[in-house]
Amino acid sequence: MVEIIQVNISGDDKPGLTAALMGxxxxxxxxxxDIGQSNIHKSLVLGILFKTTTEQSGFIMKDLLFEASxxxxxxxxxxxxxxxxxxxxxxxxxxxxxxxLLGREVTASEIAEVSSIITAHGLNIDAIKRLTGRMPxxxxxxxxxxxxxxxxxxxxxxxxxxxxxxxxxxxxxxxISFQKDDIYRRSRRLICFDMDSTLIGTECIDELAERHxxxxxxxxxxxxxxxxxxxxxxxxxxxxxxxxxxxxxxxxEIAHTLPYNEGLERMMRILKMVGYxxxxxxxxxxxxxxxxKMKFGFDYVYANELEIVDGKLTGRYLGEVVDGARKxxxxxxxxxVENIHLEQAVAVGDGANDLPMLGLAGLGIAYHAxxxxxxxxxxxxxxxxxxxxxxxxxxxxxxxxx
Ligand SMILES: [Mg+2]
Numbered sequence: 001m002v003e004i005i006q007v008n009i010s011g012d013d014k015p016g017l018t019a020a021l022m023g024x025x026x027x028x029x030x031x032x033x034d035i036g037q038s039n040i041h042k043s044l045v046l047g048i049l050f051k052t053t054t055e056q057s058g059f060i061m062k063d064l065l066f067e068a069s070x071x072x073x074x075x076x077x078x079x080x081x082x083x084x085x086x087x088x089x090x091x092x093x094x095x096x097x098x099x100x101l102l103g104r105e106v107t108a109s110e111i112a113e114v115s116s117i118i119t120a121h122g123l124n125i126d127a128i129k130r131l132t133g134r135m136p137x138x139x140x141x142x143x144x145x146x147x148x149x150x151x152x153x154x155x156x157x158x159x160x161x162x163x164x165x166x167x168x169x170x171x172x173x174x175x176i177s178f179q180k181d182d183i184y185r186r187s188r189r190l191i192c193f194d195m196d197s198t199l200i201g202t203e204c205i206d207e208l209a210e211r212h213x214x215x216x217x218x219x220x221x222x223x224x225x226x227x228x229x230x231x232x233x234x235x236x237x238x239x240x241x242x243x244x245x246x247x248x249x250x251x252x253e254i255a256h257t258l259p260y261n262e263g264l265e266r267m268m269r270i271l272k273m274v275g276y277x278x279x280x281x282x283x284x285x286x287x288x289x290x291x292x293k294m295k296f297g298f299d300y301v302y303a304n305e306l307e308i309v310d311g312k313l314t315g316r317y318l319g320e321v322v323d324g325a326r327k328x329x330x331x332x333x334x335x336x337v338e339n340i341h342l343e344q345a346v347a348v349g350d351g352a353n354d355l356p357m358l359g360l361a362g363l364g365i366a367y368h369a370x371x372x373x374x375x376x377x378x379x380x381x382x383x384x385x386x387x388x389x390x391x392x393x394x395x396x397x398x399x400x401x402x
Contacts, residue, residue: 001053002052002082003054003057004033004049005078006080007047007048007050008078009044009073009074009075010046011043012042014071017046020071021068024067025050028052030050033085049080096182097151097178097181098148098149098394099176100177102144102174102177103384104144105144114169117162118150121162121165123150123151123162125150126149128146128149129146129148130147131145131147131394132144143384147391149181170380170382171380171382175388177378177379182343188363188393189344189345190277190338191271191345191348192279193278193280194327195282196283196284198348198349198350200259204254204285204288205218205240205284208250209242214242218239221235222239225352227372228352236321240313243306243313244313244314245312248312251288258288261368261385263388264386266386266390266400268298270387270400271390277300278297278299279298279301280300280303281330282302283322284303285303285304288303289303303322305318306318323353324355327349328356344362346362346364346389348364349366349373350367354373355377364379366382367389369382
């Protein structure tokens with residue numbers, strides 16, 4: 001008769017421990033159905049699920065017990081019923097999620113709160129992993145990231161409620177991302193960025209207006225558009241019209257002094273290193289997008305083209321305005337060009353005009369975003385720089401900066 005036995009071993013880690021215990025199973029030709037091991041701070045947890053016969057099982061357990069006692073570790077046996085095992089097999093790969101916590105420091109109370117939300121929704125934490133490097137005690141301006149693998153059944157409504165609760169907890173020093181842990185999560189390929197106030201810490205149109213003496217008028221229109229109060233196209237037309245007569249040289253000066261947001265260089269270096277395609281989808285201007293493309297190696301730039309005649313802006317633009325709907329459309333097109341599923345795309349932005357693309361991409365990240373965007377987006381990054389996106393993609397410091 002077939003017998004399934006679960007073995008749990010815990011204790012101080014020693015060299016050769018796994019080899020010695022597995023050696024016992026090997027002697028009896030037991031069949032390993034599952035095995036998992038982790039070693040945290042020199043403390044080992046090893047779980048084995050094996051299949052044997054009723055005749056052999058007693059001998060195996062006796063020998064394992066002897067071996068464990070010799071090694072000074074605790075061992076526990078649990079017989080598993082056939083039905084229990086079959087049900088476990090059937091649940092494979094289903095209902096797995098990833099919750100990522102990110103901040104300058106992640107506090108015990110923040111982890112406690114997030115864990116409570118997880119428990120309240122009937123979910124269970126399977127594993128916890130630190131993605132940032134080991135933390136020196138004096139760590140001003142550092143960053144800390146913890147990834148929780150969770151499992152459990154969520155209805156469509158339950159998932160939405162869970163997401164909302166996590167998002168309401170994020171902010172004030174803590175960023176949270178919640179993703180389904182599926183094949184797409186492991187194979188993101190394309191990242192589309194908004195430009196102004198996402199990649200760079202300014203709105204280019206405000207800079208241009210400032211230099212043209214129409215700063216206040218343009219700023220007021222920009223702010224109102226980003227809050228979603230007026231239509232983006234209309235606000236764009238009005239703002240560009242105010243720039244009539246501005247010299248082209250001013251554009252170049254501004255491009256050379258653009259303030260890059262924290263982590264941009266590190267993020268782009270790593271994304272390119274591991275083969276991500278990167279795009280700028282901007283309601284700003286191609287001039288600055290192309291400058292960033294040249295500087296950091298973005299693969300695509302889609303933005304608005306200002307009309308220039310005799311070295312001066314005419315106050316008009318060429319072609320179709322890149323607004324929120326157009327950004328989403330471009331993201332969809334780039335997925336087709338790159339021959340990938342929408343779920344493999346990531347979108348990052350801060351403004352109301354980024355919401356359509358954030359909603360369409362497999363992973364939509366609100367970056368240091370306006371309140372309306374934060375409230376609507378599924379993932380939020382506000383505490384640290386752009387390289388925080390690398391953790392949401394599941395990359396670890398120990399791999400990024402070995
Ligand atoms: Mg923006």
